[in-house]
Amino acid sequence: MRCAIVHYHEIALKGRNRKHFEERLVGNIRWMLKDLGVKCVENPRSRIHVLLPDEIPDQTIINRLTRIFGIANFSLAHGLPLDLAHPDLGTLSQAVIESIRSEAFATFRVSVKRADKRLTLTSMEVARDVGTAVCDATGKNVSLKDPDLTVYLELLSKKAYYSIRKIQGPGGMPLGVSGKVACLISGGIDSPVAAYRMMKRGSRAIFVHFSGRPLVSRASEEKVRELVQLLTAYQYKSKLYVIPFGEIQRDIVASAPAPYRVVLYRRLMIRIAQELAKKEHCWGLVTGESLGQVASQTPENLTVIEAVAELPLLRPLIGMDKLEISDQAEQIGSFAISIEPDQDCCSLFTPSHPSTKAKLEDILRIEQMFDINTLVKQGLNNAELSQFTFPQ
Numbered sequence: 001m002r003c004a005i006v007h008y009h010e011i012a013l014k015g016r017n018r019k020h021f022e023e024r025l026v027g028n029i030r031w032m033l034k035d036l037g038v039k040c041v042e043n044p045r046s047r048i049h050v051l052l053p054d055e056i057p058d059q060t061i062i063n064r065l066t067r068i069f070g071i072a073n074f075s076l077a078h079g080l081p082l083d084l085a086h087p088d089l090g091t092l093s094q095a096v097i098e099s100i101r102s103e104a105f106a107t108f109r110v111s112v113k114r115a116d117k118r119l120t121l122t123s124m125e126v127a128r129d130v131g132t133a134v135c136d137a138t139g140k141n142v143s144l145k146d147p148d149l150t151v152y153l154e155l156l157s158k159k160a161y162y163s164i165r166k167i168q169g170p171g172g173m174p175l176g177v178s179g180k181v182a183c184l185i186s187g188g189i190d191s192p193v194a195a196y197r198m199m200k201r202g203s204r205a206i207f208v209h210f211s212g213r214p215l216v217s218r219a220s221e222e223k224v225r226e227l228v229q230l231l232t233a234y235q236y237k238s239k240l241y242v243i244p245f246g247e248i249q250r251d252i253v254a255s256a257p258a259p260y261r262v263v264l265y266r267r268l269m270i271r272i273a274q275e276l277a278k279k280e281h282c283w284g285l286v287t288g289e290s291l292g293q294v295a296s297q298t299p300e301n302l303t304v305i306e307a308v309a310e311l312p313l314l315r316p317l318i319g320m321d322k323l324e325i326s327d328q329a330e331q332i333g334s335f336a337i338s339i340e341p342d343q344d345c346c347s348l349f350t351p352s353h354p355s356t357k358a359k360l361e362d363i364l365r366i367e368q369m370f371d372i373n374t375l376v377k378q379g380l381n382n383a384e385l386s387q388f389t390f391p392q
Contacts, residue, residue: 001079004061005154005161006048009072010173025070025174031236032064035391047115047154052076062167067234069200071169075152077161084118084157089126093133096151096162100134103164107143108134112153119155126153170200175235178202181314182277183286184269185209185240187223187342190288190317192231192334193325197316198286199234206280207231207240208273215246219342226337229388238388241276243379245269255369258351262296263358264366267308271372272379274311284312290325291318295354304358 006029011021022043029050030041040051052061058076065074078099080092100108110131112123121129130153131142154161181203183195195205209224221242232238245265252264273285289297296305306313317325329335 001159002052002054003077003079003161004050004052004065004074005077005163006050006065006074006169007046007072008048008070009171011070012046021070021174021177024177025068028068028070028174028176028236029065032068033061036060036064066167066169068175069170069172069202069234070174072171073166073168075163075166077152077154077163079159079161082119082155082158082160084116085120087119087121087126087155087160089121089129090133092153092160092162093130096130096153097134097137099162100138100149100151100164103149105140105148107141107147108149108151109142109144109147110134110151110153112155114155116155116157118157123155126155170234172200173202175199175202176204180204180206180280180282181284181286182206182208182273182280182282184273184288185224185227186288187220187227187338187340188288189322189329189335189338190290190293190325192227192288192338193328193332194286194288194316195231196234196328196332196334198314199231203284204235205231205238205286206277206282207238208243208276209240210243210245210269210272212246212249213244215250217342223337223340223342225386225388227334228386229390229392230333230337232388232390236390239280240386240388242384242386243269243272244382244384245379248375248379251370251375256366259353259355260358260363260366261351262354263301263304263363266296266301266305267363267367268372268375268379270305270308270313271376272383274309275376275380276383277311282311284314285309286314286316288317289315290320290322293322295356298356300357300359301355304360304363307360 008025014021026041026043026048036056037053038050042049065071080095110127112127114123149164152163178201181198183205185191185195185207199205207228211221228238228240249265252261256264277285291297326335329338
């Protein structure tokens with residue numbers, strides 16, 4: 001019997017609501033694998049078993065499970081019947097030996113987890129007996145500290161599972177246990193990483209992109225669609241709202257002092273995104289801002305921008321530097337997309353010397369020159385909704 005054995009870590013620390021987190025993780029695994037014909041996903045004794053059809057390649061399963069938040073690690077294993085009173089270690093040992101014949105290694109160890117303590121043999125006894133059989137059959141040496149190969153055995157009530165590889169999952173919390181958030185997403189490096197980090201904490205992401213259209217091309221929008229499709233592989237379904245923002249920016253440029261334009265843009269974006277967030281029943285807004293990275297992200301300007309928010313404004317990257325953010329973008333696959341050239345609304349009408357220490361009273365005075373409610377409605381009325389699914 002071929003299966004994936006999935007382990008979780010953070011969920012195991014939960015108290016009375018642990019079952020809720022486990023059920024959500026099991027449901028997410030079912031959703032991610034259902035198009036592959038996987039029907040049996042069980043949760044016995046702090047691990048999840050996924051029965052795999054023989055025709056599904058290992059790499060396909062690995063690609064899917066490494067995108068499911070809440071999974072600490074997993075292994076692709078095979079199972080044999082296990083009699084607790086009279087365990088047949090000879091059959092188990094032979095199966096292990098056959099599974100490693102094509103592997104290149106000089107040293108190995110056997111790691112055993114005994115979930116059912118009614119088993120008459122201890123973990124150490126099983127490891128010793130199976131390890132001895134492997135030594136005799138292969139002539140390889142045991143190394144407990146730094147082996148070339150580890151054989152993993154998991155002994156449950158009626159099954160013994162063996163595997164030779166553990167694959168790291170993304171960790172975090174199961175998607176959906178932390179409600180929904182609205183993520184402001186550009187075509188840059190930072191905002192996709194911010195969205196990913198919130199998804200990893202269990203929040204579903206609704207995406208909001210402000211385009212410089214009609215004053216610039218759709219290049220940034222195409223990049224964002226590519227980024228959202230990539231991120232959808234971690235949450236299965238996504239919504240993207242694109243807001244043509246160019247004309248709103250032009251109105252601001254016509255009347256507002258140049259140094260304050262960027263802060264004014266950002267405050268309007270927060271207002272518009274906030275209305276969409278309320279419509280989608282989101283509990284918070286998410287941005288890719290990092291402290292001190294650009295002029296709009298100084299402590300003073302962040303404070304002025306946040307003052308307009310009615311929902312919590314979340315900044316998952318606030319203490320990260322550009323190298324750290326770029327490294328994570330590489331890991332999730334968004335970096336190569338983000339560095340493609342384009343012109344978005346953030347670079348449109350950017351003043352040469354933006355204010356780095358805007359004061360709220362100055363911004364409020366300038367905003368009196370505009371009909372803010374009309375500008376917000378303009379953005380909302382022109383919003384374009386796209387929906388994404390994984391797999392496509």
